Every structure is written in C-alpha cells, then in structure tokens.
Amino acid sequence: MSLNISIDGKTCTCESGEFLLEVARRNGFYIPTLCAHESLSEQGCCRVCIVEIVSGERSQIVVSCVYPVERAIEVLTNSEKVKALRGMTLALLQKLAPASSLIAGMCKAYGAPELPRLEARADDDTCILCGLCVKACAQLGTGAIAAVNRGIEKKIATPYDQPSATCIGCASCAQVCPTGSIVVKQDAQERSIWGRTFTLLACDRCGVILDTTEAVAYAATLRDAPPEHLCPDCRKQQVAQAFVGVYGK
Amino acid sequence: MSAPTHPSPQGSKRSGEQAAVEQRTLLVCCGSGCLATNAAAVADALAEQLALSGFDALVKTGIKRTGCNGFCENGPIVKVMPDDISYYKVKPKDADAIVASLQGEPVQRLLYRADDGKRVLRHLENPFYAPQQRIALRHIGTIDPESLEDYRARDGYQALEKALSLSADALISEVEASGLRGRGGAGFPTGRKWRTAVGFETACSYVVCNGDEGDPGAFMDRSLLEGDPHGILEGLAIAAVAIGAERGFLYIRDEYRLAQQNITKAIAQTEAAGLLGDDIMGSGRKLHLEVVRGGGAFVCGESTALMASIEGRLGEPRAKYVRSVQRGLWDQSTVLNNVETLANIPWIILHGGAAFAATGTEGSSGAKVFSLVGKIKRSGLVEVPMGSTLRHLIFDIGGGIKGSRPFKAVQTGGPSGGCIPENLLDLSVDFDTLTANGAMMGSGGMIVMDDHDCMVEVARYYTNFLAEESCGKCTPCREGLRHMLRILTDITEGRGQAGDLELLEQMGTTMRENSLCALGKSAPNPVLSTLRFFRDEYQAHIHDKTCPAGVCPALTAFSIDAAVCTSCGACVKACPAGIISGSKGAPYRIAASGCIACGSCREVCRFDAVRAERKLHT
Numbered sequence: 001m002s003l004n005i006s007i008d009g010k011t012c013t014c015e016s017g018e019f020l021l022e023v024a025r026r027n028g029f030y031i032p033t034l035c036a037h038e039s040l041s042e043q044g045c046c047r048v049c050i051v052e053i054v055s056g057e058r059s060q061i062v063v064s065c066v067y068p069v070e071r072a073i074e075v076l077t078n079s080e081k082v083k084a085l086r087g088m089t090l091a092l093l094q095k096l097a098p099a100s101s102l103i104a105g106m107c108k109a110y111g112a113p114e115l116p117r118l119e120a121r122a123d124d125d126t127c128i129l130c131g132l133c134v135k136a137c138a139q140l141g142t143g144a145i146a147a148v149n150r151g152i153e154k155k156i157a158t159p160y161d162q163p164s165a166t167c168i169g170c171a172s173c174a175q176v177c178p179t180g181s182i183v184v185k186q187d188a189q190e191r192s193i194w195g196r197t198f199t200l201l202a203c204d205r206c207g208v209i210l211d212t213t214e215a216v217a218y219a220a221t222l223r224d225a226p227p228e229h230l231c232p233d234c235r236k237q238q239v240a241q242a243f244v245g246v247y248g249k
Numbered sequence: 250m251s252a253p254t255h256p257s258p259q260g261s262k263r264s265g266e267q268a269a270v271e272q273r274t275l276l277v278c279c280g281s282g283c284l285a286t287n288a289a290a291v292a293d294a295l296a297e298q299l300a301l302s303g304f305d306a307l308v309k310t311g312i313k314r315t316g317c318n319g320f321c322e323n324g325p326i327v328k329v330m331p332d333d334i335s336y337y338k339v340k341p342k343d344a345d346a347i348v349a350s351l352q353g354e355p356v357q358r359l360l361y362r363a364d365d366g367k368r369v370l371r372h373l374e375n376p377f378y379a380p381q382q383r384i385a386l387r388h389i390g391t392i393d394p395e396s397l398e399d400y401r402a403r404d405g406y407q408a409l410e411k412a413l414s415l416s417a418d419a420l421i422s423e424v425e426a427s428g429l430r431g432r433g434g435a436g437f438p439t440g441r442k443w444r445t446a447v448g449f450e451t452a453c454s455y456v457v458c459n460g461d462e463g464d465p466g467a468f469m470d471r472s473l474l475e476g477d478p479h480g481i482l483e484g485l486a487i488a489a490v491a492i493g494a495e496r497g498f499l500y501i502r503d504e505y506r507l508a509q510q511n512i513t514k515a516i517a518q519t520e521a522a523g524l525l526g527d528d529i530m531g532s533g534r535k536l537h538l539e540v541v542r543g544g545g546a547f548v549c550g551e552s553t554a555l556m557a558s559i560e561g562r563l564g565e566p567r568a569k570y571v572r573s574v575q576r577g578l579w580d581q582s583t584v585l586n587n588v589e590t591l592a593n594i595p596w597i598i599l600h601g602g603a604a605f606a607a608t609g610t611e612g613s614s615g616a617k618v619f620s621l622v623g624k625i626k627r628s629g630l631v632e633v634p635m636g637s638t639l640r641h642l643i644f645d646i647g648g649g650i651k652g653s654r655p656f657k658a659v660q661t662g663g664p665s666g667g668c669i670p671e672n673l674l675d676l677s678v679d680f681d682t683l684t685a686n687g688a689m690m691g692s693g694g695m696i697v698m699d700d701h702d703c704m705v706e707v708a709r710y711y712t713n714f715l716a717e718e719s720c721g722k723c724t725p726c727r728e729g730l731r732h733m734l735r736i737l738t739d740i741t742e743g744r745g746q747a748g749d750l751e752l753l754e755q756m757g758t759t760m761r762e763n764s765l766c767a768l769g770k771s772a773p774n775p776v777l778s779t780l781r782f783f784r785d786e787y788q789a790h791i792h793d794k795t796c797p798a799g800v801c802p803a804l805t806a807f808s809i810d811a812a813v814c815t816s817c818g819a820c821v822k823a824c825p826a827g828i829i830s831g832s833k834g835a836p837y838r839i840a841a842s843g844c845i846a847c848g849s850c851r852e853v854c855r856f857d858a859v860r861a862e863r864k865l866h867t
C-alpha cells in the first residue's frame with residue numbers, strides 16, 4: 001500500500017512498512033546515522049538518527065532507522081527537540097570515544113554541548129559500541145567477536161579477550177566500523193587483527209593480495225568449491241582464455 | 250466424646266456428631282521464606298507428633314504444606330483449620346504443644362502479639378491480614394500447591410471450563426469490563442492487549458507468562474508461582490483460549506527453582522488429567538505449555554528481550570514500533586502477561602468483570618499485591634484494593650516505622666521507581682497517581698525509609714543497579730547511567746560541584762526521551778524523583794559537604810553523647826571495626842581513628858545516644 005507523508009514540509013511517497021530513514025534518504029533528506037549499515041540488518045542503538053513525528057497535538061521522538069511508516073505522518077528532521085536530544089547523545093558518545101574524529105566532527109556539526117564536567121574515557125578510545133562489527137562478523141557466520149558484559153561494562157571483544165580460534169582475519173569488522181576503531185596491521189605477507197596474525201595469500205598469476213589464507217579457505221567452504229587462488233581479474237582472464245582455447249579456432 | 254474446647258469459627262458451629270468426623274488440618278507455610286526458617290522440619294515434626302498422638306481416632310487430622318503466607322519475617326507459620334488459629338515463629342520442638350492443643354487450649358506463646366500487646370487467635374484478627382483483600386493471592390496459604398485435587402476442590406479450572414463455553418469476543422469483553430491492567434509494570438489494559446492480538450492474523454500465536462521478577466526485594470510473582478501454580482496455568486490457558494494460541498511458555502527467573510518445579514509438576518498434572526494438552530477439557534482444542542528458565546539478567550524481563558531469550562537469542566530489547574501482539578515470538582502474534590495479571594484472570598471469569606471493577610479506582614481496578622519492606626514494623630506480601638493510601642499500607646498494615654523513628658520516604662516501583670515524601674502519604678496508590686508523582690507502580694515493591702536513610706545514597710544505589718543491569722545496547726541509557734553514577738558517587742563522597750543537579754536533570758531528559766526500551770526511559774526516575782522532593786539534601790552534600798541523614802561515610806563522623814549513653818554496651822558488639830570502648834557505669838567512646846562510619850552503632854542504640862556529625866576534613 002502506498003502512503004503520502006510529509007518530511008520537513010515536502011510530500012514524499014512510500015510503501016507502508018518502509019523504514020522512515022530510507023524514505024527520507026530517497027527523498028534527499030540527510031539524517032545522520034552511526035549504527036546503520038546498508039548491508040546489515042537495522043539495530044536502532046546509537047540513537048542519533050532521531051526525528052520528530054507530529055500528528056495533531058501529539059509529537060513523538062522516533063528512531064528513523066527502525067521506525068516503519070504505517071500511516072500518513074508529518075516528520076520534522078531537525079526540530080528543536082531533535083537538535084537538543086541528538087546533541088546530548090553525540091556529546092555522550094564523544095566522552096566514550098574522545099579520539100574519534102568522526103564523532104568530534106558530528107558534535108561540531110550538530111552543536112553538541114561540551115559538558116566538561118563529564119569524565120571522558122582514555123584518550124585513544126574510539127569505539128562507540130555501535131555493534132556493527134559484531135553484526136558483520138555474525139552475518140559472515142564466523143561470530144569471532146561479541147559484545148561482552150552488560151550495561152556500562154559493555155565492550156567488544158573476542159571470547160575471554162584471547163585470540164579467537166574462529167576469526168579468519170577477513171577484517172570485515174574493520175570495514176564496517178564507522179570510527180576506524182579496529183586495529184588492522186598489514187604488510188606484504190601478513191595481517192594482524194584481534195590479537196592474531198594471519199598469512200596473506202596472493203593471486204597465483206598477478207601477485208595481488210587476495211585475503212588471509214583462512215578467509216580464502218572459508219569462502220571456499222561457503223561456495224562448496226576448492227579455494228580460489230586467483231584474483232577476480234585474473235580469474236576472468238583465465239576463463240576467457242579457456243574459452244578461446246575451446247571455441248576460439 | 251469430648252468436643253474440642255476451641256472457639257469454633259463463625260458459621261461452623263459443630264454438632265457433636267460432626268465433630269467426631271471433623272477433618273482438622275494443620276497448614277504449614279512452606280513458601281521460600283518459611284522454608285528458609287526451617288518450615289520443612291516443622292512440618293515433619295508435626296506429622297510425627299500427630300502419628301504418635303493416635304489422634305485420627307478422635308479427630309481426623311491432616312497436614313498440608315502450603316505456599317507463602319506473605320508474613321515471612323514471622324515464619325514458619327502454622328494454621329489450624331477450620332478453627333482458624335495461626336501460630337508464628339514455630340519451631341520443630343513446638344510440635345507436641347500444637348498437637349496437644351488440638352484437644353485443649355491454643356498455645357498462647359505462639360500466637361501473634363498485636364500492637365496493643367494482646368495475643369490474636371485468628372488470621373483475620375491479625376492487623377497484617379485484616380485489611381487485605383485477596384484476589385490474586387486467594388488460594389495462597391490455604392491450598393497445597395502440589396495438589397491438583399486441592400485446587401479443583403476450590404473451583405479450580407471452572408473458569409477455564411466457562412471460558413471454553415464462551416466466544417472469544419465474549420471472553421475478551423469480560424476481561425475488558427474488569428478494567429484489569431497489567432501487573433508487570435507498564436499497566437497496559439489486559440483486555441485491550443488480547444483484543445488487539447486477535448486482530449492480527451499470523452500463522453499461529455503464542456501466550457507467554459512473564460515470571461522473570463527482576464526487581465530486587467520483590468517476591469509476589471515467586472510466591473504465586475510457588476504457592477498457586479494451577480492458578481497461573483489456568484490464567485494462561487484462558488489467555489490462550491481467548492486468542493487461539495496452542496503453545497505457551499512460562500519464563501521463570503533462573504533462581505526460582507521451587508517455582509519452576511511446582512509449575513512443571515502442575516503442567517504434567519493438567520496434561521494427565523486432560524485439562525490441558527492435546528484436548529483441553531474435551532473441547533478439541535490444544536494447549537502445550539513449557540517452562541523456560543530465565544536468562545539471569547534484569548533486562549530479560551522486558552518483553553522484547555524476554556522473547557529474544559526464549560528464541561535462544563541474546564536477551565536484549567528491540568524497538569517496539571511493531572508490537573509483540575502483532576509480531577512477537579518467531580514473528581507470530583504473541584500475548585505476554587505478568588504472573589500476577591494472570592492470577593487475576595480465573596477470578597474475573599468466574600465472578601465477572603464488573604465484580605473486579607467494583608474494587609479499586611476508576612483507572613486502576615481490582616487489588617494489587619505489594620511487597621512491603623524496609624524500616625517498617627510488619628513487612629511482607631500484602632494485597633489491598635487499588636486506591637488504598639500509602640499511609641494505610643505503611644501505618645495500618647505495616648504498623649509504622651521500626652523503633653518509632655520518623656517516616657522519611659517510600660520508594661515504590663522497583664529500581665527505576667521513585668521516592669515519595671511524607672507530605673504525600675495520603676496519595677492513592679494506583680497506576681496514574683504514582684506516575685504523576687514521579688514514582689511508579691512497577692511490580693509493586695515498596696521500601697519504607699526513615700530519617701536514617703540518605704536520599705542521595707538511595708538514588709546512587711538504584712542508579713548503580715541500573716548501570717549494571719542495563720543491556721548497554723543504546724547510547725542514552727548506557728552513557729547516561731555511566732555519567733549519572735559518577736556524579737552521584739562524587740556527590741556522596743564530597744566531590745559534588747555547582748551545576749551537577751542541572752546536569753543530572755539534563756541527562757535524565759535525554760535518557761527518558763531517547764532510550765530504546767523502558768529500562769532506559771525510566772532509569773533517571775530514582776535521581777529525578779529524589780531531586781524533586783529532596784533537593785535540599787543534595788545541596789547539603791554539594792555545598793556544605795554534609796550528609797544530613799548521617800549515612801555517607803565520607804561526610805559523616807559518629808560520636809557517643811556521654812550524657813545519654815547508659816553504657817549498655819550494645820554498640821560495642823555491633824561495631825565491625827571494633828573501636829568502641831568503655832565499661833559498665835561509664836559512657837562508651839568511639840576511638841578517634843579507625844571509624845568506617847557505617848552507622849551500625851547508631852542503628853543498635855536504643856537510647857539514641859549516637860550522634861552523626863559532619864566529618865571535618867583536616
């Protein structure tokens with residue numbers, strides 16, 4: 001079923017049940033997000049993507065990345081209330097991740113209060129506990145990292161903070177991390193992440209780095225095929241050449 | 250034949266002939282509280298004495314182990330029925346006296362001593378029980394929770410039978426008419442919840458009983474699950490009939506082993522008797538119930554976290570824009586109700602919604618179970634009509650403050666509830682009034698505080714609990730609690746700063762408005778409600794560096810007033826640091842160093858000779 005909603009005065013069409021964030025983005029509205037990622041399912045935990053929805057006398061703050069539009073609503077993406085709550089939420093995140101330039105930039109852009117009275121975590125902390133890395137790892141089926149502990153003791157870690165046996169060193173977690181918090185060290189031969197060092201595998205033909213040996217092997221088990229030792233380009237070439245070999249004459 | 254010399258209860262004057270076959274029953278409270286004070290041994294001793302007495306020939310006697318009577322601090326409790334004589338703090342060695350009394354006078358020394366010092370014989374003469382109106386707790390303390398026959402003998406499963414004969418619409422209308430609101434905390438109208446669930450057509454639907462009971466100090470749900478398991482199953486079965494569910498779960502807090510055991514046993518009994526299972530009472534409808542052990546975290550009691558936990562996922566809440574009645578367990582329509590909510594259901598179906606609505610207030614019908622604890626003379630589980638005043642609960646039922654100290658506040662609603670001051674003692678206890686005054690109903694916890702409780706420390710204590718128990722998923726709750734806790738700790742330790750109170754309020758607003766689930770939304774309540782009613786006390790800590798209640802150790806020093814001290818020496822034994830000295834005839838003294846300011850001496854001194862003073866920092 002199609003619906004018409006109003007976002008900051010502009011009429012926008014959407015399907016019933018669509019998340020408000022998607023509708024807003026499609027219509028050219030920018031709403032900041034931290035814990036949303038297009039290829040991972042929604043979480044609704046960072047609370048910076050809030051908007052205000054007004055219907056008649058009533059107004060309500062909702063989290064746009066998980067709010068399904070089900071009726072004709074009027075949406076304000078930048079009301080005073082939204083600004084105040086988003087500012088405070090960002091300010092709290094900055095105390096958690098004082099070294100994150102992304103958060104510092106957002107605090108500035110959205111006029112977050114400074115709150116010098118609140119104690120900041122260690123100078124080099126950048127993790128905002130958005131949970132994306134855990135989601136990415138779980139989605140792959142490896143599940144090597146998790147959010148451990150509850151409440152204010154929560155942190156992202158491998159089991160018992162020991163190098164994880166199931167980690168394949170693919171660095172998907174680091175790729176989705178909005179604040180670049182996951183330390184990946186890499187040279188021509190090796191990659192280190194989460195306390196383990198992995199040997200890198202290069203393409204048999206052109207020598208470009210494919211991934212860690214474990215990641216290549218894991219990908220093969222998912223496809224139920226022998227491990228691929230060629231990069232996508234060389235593989236295409238190989239297939240083309242085989243074609244030429246068979247039909248070319 | 251010799252008729253017993255007991256006063257007979259009203260309405261049951263016995264003729265000589267009846268007396269000979271009269272079934273006398275000794276009810277031994279075997280709730281967790283009484284079991285902890287050796288009730289099982291009391292029951293065994295009574296059984297042994299009965300056997301020795303050869304009593305059966307004269308008066309048929311039986312012994313029955315029941316659920317919790319709610320007055321645990323005076324347990325173990327033994328009731329003689331139908332004479333209706335209650336004995337308290339019974340020890341195994343009292344068994345012969347009790348058994349002998351069945352043919353003679355009641356055992357005076359085991360009777361309850363009322364406020365005026367007189368001994369009371371009957372249950373309902375006891376000031377703790379007299380004002381109560383028991384609906385949810387109606388069977389507890391009188392039936393044997395392990396006996397299906399006992400439950401059936403008291404109209405058990407008749408409500409289910411009636412429900413099966415009604416249309417879903419008529420059944421739900423009855424619950425709507427009762428005005429029953431959920432007893433798990435949020436107070437959502439139960440009938441409306443069921444009605445909405447019926448409106449969503451999913452492949453199947455589920456019913457769930459929330460028995461996670463995470464509020465520290467609350468034990469009403471445990472008491473119900475342990476003491477009246479069939480009552481809960483019947484309530485849940487009626488919910489299932491109403492929404493057409495064929496499967497249900499009872500999610501019971503991990504520590505509640507006896508509750509899990511009794512419920513599991515009750516499920517097996519009902520299936521064997523054809524009351525539940527493949528064919529409910531011959532109606533052709535199915536209902537299979539299962540016990541699920543709780544995930545061991547406070548937040549697992551939250552509805553969406555609870556369902557995630559049943560599905561085997563991490564017990565964290567999710568956004569509730571799509572409600573569980575539409576998409577709950579395994580994305581199917583699900584009705585979740587609290588234990589006490591369900592305990593009211595069979596009563597409502599049997600007596601009608603209107604009868605239930607006749608009790609309580611307009612917006613909050615029926616009665617509610619409270620766990621009344623803290624600095625109060627009589628503590629325990631009580632069920633009173635909604636709309637009773639706090640004063641009635643605390644002073645009439647609870648008997649007032651221990652040691653006759655001044656009342657200061659009552660904390661209601663569990664860890665994220667609020668504190669209500671003395672000038673509001675006449676408030677009606679109902680959902681809306683409590684919320685309007687910064688507190689809440691929660692699950693019905695009430696902790697009474699006197700002038701020796703520091704409200705800043707109380708706020709810090711609950712904030713600390715919530716900081717540990719929040720799931721930590723969303724920013725406002727996790728970070729708000731982190732910083733609130735730090736600031737409150739600073740204030741109680743003398744490091745409070747100007748502007749702290751405004752900052753606490755500002756963070757509180759963000760938490761309330763922007764947290765994901767009700768834990769975070771209500772987490773600032775302990776701070777906001779104490780700030781609302783006890784702001785002076787915060788200011789004294791921040792600006793004068795004093796703790797007016799004499800509680801916060803960093804700001805408090807104790808001394809003994811030589812003019813008042815009777816040198817009884819009680820404080821010497823109480824002092825964990827062992828630094829109080831003196832001798833009979835001379836006033837006692839607290840040594841200049843080594844005091845940890847725990848206040849134990851002040852609590853034990855019956856002459857009010859211990860003074861709390863501002864600690865001078867040198």
Ligand SMILES: Cc1cc2nc3c(=O)[nH]c(=O)nc-3n(C[C@H](O)[C@H](O)[C@H](O)COP(=O)(O)O)c2cc1C
Nearest residue numbers: 431432433459461462463550552586587590767768
């Ligand atoms: C943090 C948190 C903990 C909760 N714990 C419980 C609990 O232990 N038992 C309970 O019945 N409801 C608990 N609730 C309320 C439930 O989410 C839900 O509202 C209730 O079980 C619904 O049943 P009712 O309508 O019969 O009250 C909790 C809510 C929150 C936010």
Ligand code: SF4
Nearest residue numbers: 127128130131133177
């Ligand atoms: S490491 Fe990065 S992705 Fe993972 S929770 Fe922290 S900020 Fe989010």
Ligand code: SF4
Nearest residue numbers: 720722723726766769
């Ligand atoms: S409000 Fe607190 S408990 Fe609820 S989801 Fe957020 S962090 Fe978890």
Ligand code: FES
Nearest residue numbers: 035044046047065
């Ligand atoms: S992006 Fe919506 S809550 Fe994080």
